[in-house]
Amino acid sequence: MNHTMDIASIFHLLQLSDSAFPIGAFAFSNTLESASEQNIVNDSASLEAYTREIVRSSAFTDGVAALVALQATIDNRYEAIATADKLLFCSKAGDEARRMTQRMGLKLTEIMVPMLRHELLDDWHDDISHARTAGTFAVSLGIVAALCHIPREALYSSVCYGAASIVLGAALRSTRTTHLTTQLILFKLGPLIEALYAEAAQLDIEQMNSFAPQYDIMASLHEKGSKRLFMN
Amino acid sequence: MLKGWDSIAEFPHEMQRYIASSRGAPAGSHGKKGFLRLGFERDADGRTILRDWERRAPLIVQQALYFDEELPDMACVYILSSGGPNVDGDRYEQIVTLRRGSSVHLSTGAATKLAEMRYNYSSMRQTIRLEADSYLEYLPEPIIPCRHARYISDTRLIVEESATLIYAETYLAGRRHFGLGERFQFDILSLSTRAERENGELLFREKYIIQPPMHSPEGVGAMGGFEIFANVILLTPKAIADDIYSSTEAFYCPERGLAAGITRLHSACGLQYKILGRDSGEVKQLIRAFSSAVRMRVKGHILRPDFAWR
Numbered sequence: 001m002n003h004t005m006d007i008a009s010i011f012h013l014l015q016l017s018d019s020a021f022p023i024g025a026f027a028f029s030n031t032l033e034s035a036s037e038q039n040i041v042n043d044s045a046s047l048e049a050y051t052r053e054i055v056r057s058s059a060f061t062d063g064v065a066a067l068v069a070l071q072a073t074i075d076n077r078y079e080a081i082a083t084a085d086k087l088l089f090c091s092k093a094g095d096e097a098r099r100m101t102q103r104m105g106l107k108l109t110e111i112m113v114p115m116l117r118h119e120l121l122d123d124w125h126d127d128i129s130h131a132r133t134a135g136t137f138a139v140s141l142g143i144v145a146a147l148c149h150i151p152r153e154a155l156y157s158s159v160c161y162g163a164a165s166i167v168l169g170a171a172l173r174s175t176r177t178t179h180l181t182t183q184l185i186l187f188k189l190g191p192l193i194e195a196l197y198a199e200a201a202q203l204d205i206e207q208m209n210s211f212a213p214q215y216d217i218m219a220s221l222h223e224k225g226s227k228r229l230f231m232n
Numbered sequence: 233m234l235k236g237w238d239s240i241a242e243f244p245h246e247m248q249r250y251i252a253s254s255r256g257a258p259a260g261s262h263g264k265k266g267f268l269r270l271g272f273e274r275d276a277d278g279r280t281i282l283r284d285w286e287r288r289a290p291l292i293v294q295q296a297l298y299f300d301e302e303l304p305d306m307a308c309v310y311i312l313s314s315g316g317p318n319v320d321g322d323r324y325e326q327i328v329t330l331r332r333g334s335s336v337h338l339s340t341g342a343a344t345k346l347a348e349m350r351y352n353y354s355s356m357r358q359t360i361r362l363e364a365d366s367y368l369e370y371l372p373e374p375i376i377p378c379r380h381a382r383y384i385s386d387t388r389l390i391v392e393e394s395a396t397l398i399y400a401e402t403y404l405a406g407r408r409h410f411g412l413g414e415r416f417q418f419d420i421l422s423l424s425t426r427a428e429r430e431n432g433e434l435l436f437r438e439k440y441i442i443q444p445p446m447h448s449p450e451g452v453g454a455m456g457g458f459e460i461f462a463n464v465i466l467l468t469p470k471a472i473a474d475d476i477y478s479s480t481e482a483f484y485c486p487e488r489g490l491a492a493g494i495t496r497l498h499s500a501c502g503l504q505y506k507i508l509g510r511d512s513g514e515v516k517q518l519i520r521a522f523s524s525a526v527r528m529r530v531k532g533h534i535l536r537p538d539f540a541w542r
Contacts, residue, residue, distance in 0.1 A: 038484045040452055053453025060441075090436045093504055094495035207245055209422075209439040211449060213463075213506050214456035220482040220493025220506075 005151060012148040016108075016141065017158045019165055023107040023137070028100050029170030030054050030163065031218040033229055036175045038218070047177060048185045051167045055189060057210040058163035059156075059196040060203070061091060062101075062138035066159045067152055068205045069142025073120060081124070081143065082133050084205045089134035091208060094219045104137035112144050121147060153197060160193045161186075174229060246422050246441050250382045252351040259321030259352045266291035266315075266324040272307055272366075273331040280307040280334040290315030291324060302533035306335040311372070317345035318383065322354035330366035330395070335531070340372040343404075346381035346418070353382035353420070360387070361430075362395035362467075367530060369523055373542075374402035374460070374512055377418035378410075384422040389467060390430055391501075396468040396530050398523050399425075402515060405459040415459065416444040427467055427501065435467070435501040457486065458508035460515050464522060467502040472529050477503055479525060490514055 005013070015021060032050065035041040041050045065088040072080035092098045109125045124143055128135030138159055145155040168182040243251055257264055267288040275281050282296040292314050296307035311326070318324070330336055346354060362368055377383060391397050403421065406414025421442045427435040442449050449455050466476065477494060480503075484491040489510035494503055505522050509515035516538070524535035 035452075040456065040484075046452055049452045053451060056447070057453070086434060087437060090434050090498050091438055092498070093438070098498065202245060207439070209441040211440040211442050212453050213461050213508055214458075214491070215453045216495065216506050217482065217484060217491050217493030217508065220495050221484060223495065224482045 005154060006149070009149045009151075009154075013145075013150050013154050013158060016144065016148075016150075017161055019169060022111065023104045025104060025162065025166050026169060028166050029174065029229075030167045031215055031222060032167050032170045033174050034218040034222040034225070036171075038221070040214070040218070041171070041175060044177065044181050044185075047168075047171055047175065047181070048188070051164050051185055052189070052192060053212060054167055054215065055160050055164050055192065056196065057212045057215065059160055059193070059200055061088065061208045061210050062136075062163065063156050063159045063196070063200045064203045064208045065136065065205065066138040066142040066145070066155055067201065069139040070146045070150075070152060070155055073143045073146035076120070078120065078123065081139060082127070084142075085133050085136050085139040087205050087208065088136045088139060091210075092136075093216050094223055096223050097219060098134075101136045101138070102134055105135040105140040108137060108140045108144060109135060112147075116144070116147050118147050152201065156197045156200065157193055160189070160196065164189055244384065244422065246420060246443070247353055247382070247384055250349070250351075250353045250419070254321045254351040257321065260323040261321070263289065263315070264319075264322045266313070266322070268293060268311065268325070269327040270309065271329045271331070272296075272334045272336050274333045274335075277305075279305040280336060282307055282309065283331075290322075291326065300337060300536075302527075302536060303335060303337075303531060306337055306367075308337040308339075310339055310341045312341040313344070317347040317378070318354040318356075319347045320349040320354065321352040324355065325357045327359045327361075328368070328370075329361045330363060330368050332363045333365045334363075335367040337369045337371070339370075343373045344375045345407075346375065346377040346383045348378050348380045349382045349419070350380065353384060355383070356385040358385070358387040359390070360397065360399070361390040362392060362397050364392045364394045366392075366395045368395075368397050368399075369527070369535070370397070370399045371519060371523060372400070372402075374404050374516075376404045376407060377421060378407055379414055379417035381418040382420050383418075384420075385424065387425045389425065389427040389465070391427060391435075391467045392430060394469060396466075396472065396526065397502075398464065398466055398526055400462060400464040400519050400523070402460065402462040402512070402519070404512060405455075408459075416449060416455075419443070419445060425465065427465070427497075435499050436497045436504075455508065456491075458489070458491065458510060460507075460509040460512055462507040462509070462515050462519055464505040464507070464519055465497075465502065466505065466526060467497075468526070468530070470500040472526070473500065473502050475529055476522075476526055480505065480522060490518070492518060
């Protein structure tokens with residue numbers, strides 16, 4: 001890491017990344033529910049591969065947007081935050097993916113407004129509430145991270161951790177796996193996220209990218225299907 | 233939005249490693265800078281005509297044809313390339329404009345091969361503009377990236393609310409019958425698409441970067457064992473999009489070698505239909521079936537099966 005974190009910032013990062021943080025992440029499966037039903041994810045190896053692909057996809061979309069939002073917040077460039085939010089939201093394929101990022105983004109903002117009492121976050125909340133901006137989760141998290149003095153690398157890890165933990169949390173409820181397996185998969189992600197950050201940190205918001213058509217088809221199956229334990 | 237690609241400062245990040253000078257003709261030099269501008273409009277008889285055009289080899293368009301029995305007033309145009317495959321350093325640009333009320337079926341004469349590249353890359357920039365009540369089916373043949381091919385495309389779709397655009401792209405994993413068969417041996421495909429209204433309002437954007445030497449696209453979540461990827465973007469009024477969404481099946485059938493999913497785009501501006509397959513003929517049939525449903529809903533006519541020789 002290029003930046004050292006003070007203890008308060010580390011503490012805030014842990015709080016924001018905790019699966020118990022009440023933003024509703026537990027209600028989503030990041031398409032794992034469909035992938036399990038279609039037998040694409042049916043053992044530890046396929047669960048690990050699927051998780052890594054989803055993390056990769058988030059790393060170059062949500063991850064890039066969060067980093068851009070963090071820097072724009074530090075620089076007090078509100079327009080750049082709004083642009084990142086618009087571009088990220090317009091990149092999300094499917095109603096469920098957009099609903100997921102908006103709900104989590106709104107909950108995060110609502111929770112943090114009274115804690116941080118910062119004008120920029122108040123404006124952000126106001127703009128989300130009046131539908132002037134989408135309020136994606138990644139961009140909202142970037143703003144909050146900047147206000148909590150969380151460094152870029154730590155924010156990026158949190159975004160990737162969140163994407164993985166949604167899948168792995170859902171796996172415990174919808175596939176045959178164990179806590180030990182999911183924790184091992186999570187633990188092994190460290191070097192991957194480090195490599196992804198090295199690349200993502202160089203991208204501007206227009207360069208967000210992903211390529212996950214099988215994931216997108218799973219999202220569509222879920223969206224059009226009638227069986228659901230998760231919201232997506 | 234990518235602007236130029238002709239000066240180093242404008243090269244997208246992912247292409248920076250592929251900007252060496254070719255030992256042959258320089259990138260973007262005469263004969264390597266194909267340009268096509270096609271302007272369609274509806275004449276007094278209700279027929280769509282190719283009113284104005286500009287072309288520079290290797291991109292060629294000969295004339296509008298009227299072979300579609302279902303829509304005899306629709307202009308049907310094939311884009312050809314006199315240079316064969318896209319090669320190292322090719323820079324192509326296409327600008328297609330459909331004026332109010334015009335109807336066009338646009339395709340390519342054959343599959344587009346992206347040849348093996350050693351120094352540089354090939355590119356395609358497209359601007360497709362649809363004015364009010366116009367209708368475009370853009371259903372080109374597949375793109376086949378050979379080993380070490382490097383290709384970047386940047387497509388800008390500007391569509392009025394009352395217009396309908398079906399924009400399809402199909403990518404194969406490589407030359408299936410070359411040697412032992414190529415499968416994701418290209419260096420990079422970077423594919424950007426952005427849709428907006430005439431006033432600049434962004435409707436959706438996406439960017440795919442597929443870089444097999446850096447990360448295999450074959451795994452679960454990405455290609456998931458399939459070899460062909462097709463991406464169909466439908467921009468159309470909401471009521472039409474809702475009907476097509478309801479009637480289009482999402483399915484996952486690895487035993488048939490086919491899977492498809494449909495999602496709504498942001499702002500209720502249309503749909504996105506993604507297909508994974510193993511057989512290009514079956515993928516094409518699925519694209520045409522989807523396009524036929526759209527045509528039926530918009531024009532009241534089906535899209536007939538393609539010619540037997542295509």
